[in-house]
Amino acid sequence: xxxxxxxxxxxxxxxxxxxxxxxxxxxxTSFKPEAxxxxxxxxxxxxxxxxxxxxVFAQSxxxxxxxxxxxxxxxxxLAACALGVPAAYAxxxxxxxxAGALMLGIVASTAFPQIATVSPLxxxxxxxxxxxxxxxxxxxxxxxxxxxxxxxxxxxxxxxxRELAEAAALDGAGRWRTLVTIYVPLTAPGLASVAxxxxxxxxxxxxxxxxxxxxxxxxxxPVALALFPGVFEVPWGDIAAASILASVPPxxxxxxxxxxxxxxxxxxxxxx
Amino acid sequence: MGGPDMALHTLxxxxxxxxxxxxxxxxxxxxxxxxxxxxxxxAAIAFVAPAVLTLAAxxxxxxLWVFWLSLRQRVPVFGIDRFAGFAHYAFLATDARFWxxxxxxxxxxxxxxxxxxxxxxxxALALRGQRAGRRSALxxxxxxxxxxxxxxARLFEWLYHPAAGLxxxxxxxxxxxxxxxxxxxxALILADVWRTMPFVALFCYARLLTIPHVVYEAxxxxxxxxxxxxxxxxLPLLVPVLLVTLLFRTLDxxxxxxxxxxxxxxxxxxxxxxxxxxxYRSLFQTLRLGFGSAIxxxxxxxxxxxxxxxxxxxxxxxxxx
Numbered sequence: 238x239x240x241x242x243x244x245x246x247x248x249x250x251x252x253x254x255x256x257x258x259x260x261x262x263x264x265x266t267s268f269k270p271e272a273x274x275x276x277x278x279x280x281x282x283x284x285x286x287x288x289x290x291x292x293v294f295a296q297s298x299x300x301x302x303x304x305x306x307x308x309x310x311x312x313x314x315l316a317a318c319a320l321g322v323p324a325a326y327a328x329x330x331x332x333x334x335x336a337g338a339l340m341l342g343i344v345a346s347t348a349f350p351q352i353a354t355v356s357p358l359x360x361x362x363x364x365x366x367x368x369x370x371x372x373x374x375x376x377x378x379x380x381x382x383x384x385x386x387x388x389x390x391x392x393x394x395x396x397x398x399r400e401l402a403e404a405a406a407l408d409g410a411g412r413w414r415t416l417v418t419i420y421v422p423l424t425a426p427g428l429a430s431v432a433x434x435x436x437x438x439x440x441x442x443x444x445x446x447x448x449x450x451x452x453x454x455x456x457x458x459p460v461a462l463a464l465f466p467g468v469f470e471v472p473w474g475d476i477a478a479a480s481i482l483a484s485v486p487p488x489x490x491x492x493x494x495x496x497x498x499x500x501x502x503x504x505x506x507x508x509x
Numbered sequence: 510m511g512g513p514d515m516a517l518h519t520l521x522x523x524x525x526x527x528x529x530x531x532x533x534x535x536x537x538x539x540x541x542x543x544x545x546x547x548x549x550x551x552a553a554i555a556f557v558a559p560a561v562l563t564l565a566a567x568x569x570x571x572x573l574w575v576f577w578l579s580l581r582q583r584v585p586v587f588g589i590d591r592f593a594g595f596a597h598y599a600f601l602a603t604d605a606r607f608w609x610x611x612x613x614x615x616x617x618x619x620x621x622x623x624x625x626x627x628x629x630x631x632x633a634l635a636l637r638g639q640r641a642g643r644r645s646a647l648x649x650x651x652x653x654x655x656x657x658x659x660x661x662a663r664l665f666e667w668l669y670h671p672a673a674g675l676x677x678x679x680x681x682x683x684x685x686x687x688x689x690x691x692x693x694x695x696a697l698i699l700a701d702v703w704r705t706m707p708f709v710a711l712f713c714y715a716r717l718l719t720i721p722h723v724v725y726e727a728x729x730x731x732x733x734x735x736x737x738x739x740x741x742x743x744l745p746l747l748v749p750v751l752l753v754t755l756l757f758r759t760l761d762x763x764x765x766x767x768x769x770x771x772x773x774x775x776x777x778x779x780x781x782x783x784x785x786x787x788x789y790r791s792l793f794q795t796l797r798l799g800f801g802s803a804i805x806x807x808x809x810x811x812x813x814x815x816x817x818x819x820x821x822x823x824x825x826x827x828x829x830x
Contacts, residue, residue, distance in 0.1 A: 246635075253649065256652075258675070262667075262675050263664050324559070327556035328557070332550060332553060333557055334550060334553070339561070343564065350809055352808050353802075353805035354805075358567065359798075360798075383560060440657065441658060443767035444766050448793060459657045473673075477663075479663075480664060483659070487655040487656050491648060491651045491652045492648065498655070499647075503711075503712070503715050
């Protein structure tokens with residue numbers, strides 16, 4: 238067996254500490270009694286309490302924000318896939334006019350800084366009367382993710398054997414039926430990865446959500462967390478509890494669906 | 510188009526099928542082929558159009574419109590909306606706050622990307638040799654990357670707390686990390702490295718897994734030292750991945766907004782105010798849409814400059830290979 242270098246073991250151990258401790262500390266803070274928050278050491282509290290979660294659920298904008306984020310994230314994912322999958326199908330299998338230039342533009346648009354497009358988009362949303370609505374965020378998040386969806390799905394669909402599509406055509410299937418019955422099922426794992434990444438980017442998105450929302454009616458989780466109110470002092474325990482709640486979907490996605498997430502992430506850069 | 514086609518078919522003489530067929534067939538096939546091409550073209554446009562129109566309206570359109578906005582004096586609260594030419598850019602050229610934000614953006618980008626690439630590469634190499642705990646380590650890294658930037662900002666705000674922050678407790682000091690002008694940018698960079706190093710580590714690690722074992726056996730047979738193996742075998746194979754992550758990370762660092770906006774708000778005394786934070790404050794806090802857009806355009810130009818430089822380097826690499 239190959240000798241394992243000690244330095245690598247130490248590095249991995251240090252890594253685990255540097256990543257476990259901050260997560261654990263935030264979790265512990267969310268269960269610490271208010272009076273013990275600013276007294277460190279001791280590191281561990283005398284008792285654990287749910288009071289911070291009580292405050293977050295009863296007196297903050299978080300419950301509504303969680304609902305908004307779930308709704309906006311799901312709708313934006315749906316919209317981005319509904320628009321992106323047919324486009325990817327055409328790019329992968331049909332002769333699209335100016336396909337090369339189109340794909341170049343799509344890939345280039347992923348580099349556009351949000352801070353540059355936010356002011357025109359703000360005027361668009363205001364013009365359409367969409368300020369402070371889910372619709373504004375769904376449109377912004379879906380169009381932000383759309384280039385990734387098209388780019389990745391085109392790659393996945395190029396790998397589907399042509400013969401299958403031709404066989405379907407011989408059976409009299411039209412293009413839509415070929416897309417729905419052949420291409421979508423065969424690229425389902427890739428589509429799942431793409432949908433996960435889209436949802437995650439919508440869940441985490443801050444700049445657009447901060448700019449296009451004005452009240453609790455449409456504020457998403459990151460916005461509510463950034464604006465978390467403190468009257469006289471910063472409510473560290475409540476903020477920790479709100480942070481934990483904001484982390485639940487990303488944690489679930491990473492823990493349960495790690496494989497799909499990694500596949501989607503790596504597909505973008507590694508398979509050249 | 511059906512006209513000539515039909516005519517050819519009816520003209521096809523039955524007396525000399527062989528010769529006439531040979532003459533007429535390619536014509537008939539090519540016009541049928543053209544019709545099919547046309548149909549395919551129409552179908553392709555129908556499939557692509559909704560996505561392309563959406564992107565045109567909500568991404569490409571705004572990307573062009575922001576240039577126009579940056580040439581206007583536009584302050585909605587006072588009903589001001591007039592052409593200003595390059596006045597905003599002229600002002601920015603001598604604006605101390607702009608140059609400070611430019612400097613902060615440059616330091617933040619260069620330092621955090623350099624640290625992320627070095628540490629990410631190191632972590633990937635260290636993880637490769639591990640048997641136990643590799644999956645959970647990857648899960649933890651992925652989690653740090655997958656959390657909302659605002660959550661990371663809140664997490665570090667608490668870790669950096671002067672009295673009760675774990676960082677001070679662990680180091681046995683009482684620094685005011687986020688309030689001290691000398692420390693705030695460093696604190697911000699460390700938080701960003703914590704959050705985005707996993708991205709680099711994951712990419713490098715995935716590439717390492719695809720290097721076949723025989724390559725290393727060959728190096729061992731040749732008596733290569735550990736360092737030589739890394740320098741002449743592993744590193745060259747990692748260069749493409751490192752270049753891609755370098756591009757992604759540089760663009761993201763230039764565009765970063767949420768972490769600094771929530772963690773330090775650009776303070777103390779503007780020590781962590783990046784171009785994006787300055788642009789946001791101008792746009793939506795002092796409500797000067799034209800002026801803020803001009804800063805946004807400059808971020809845009811920087812991003813495109815980096816992307817163009819990267820493509821040039823990549824092309825040179827490819828032509829050398």
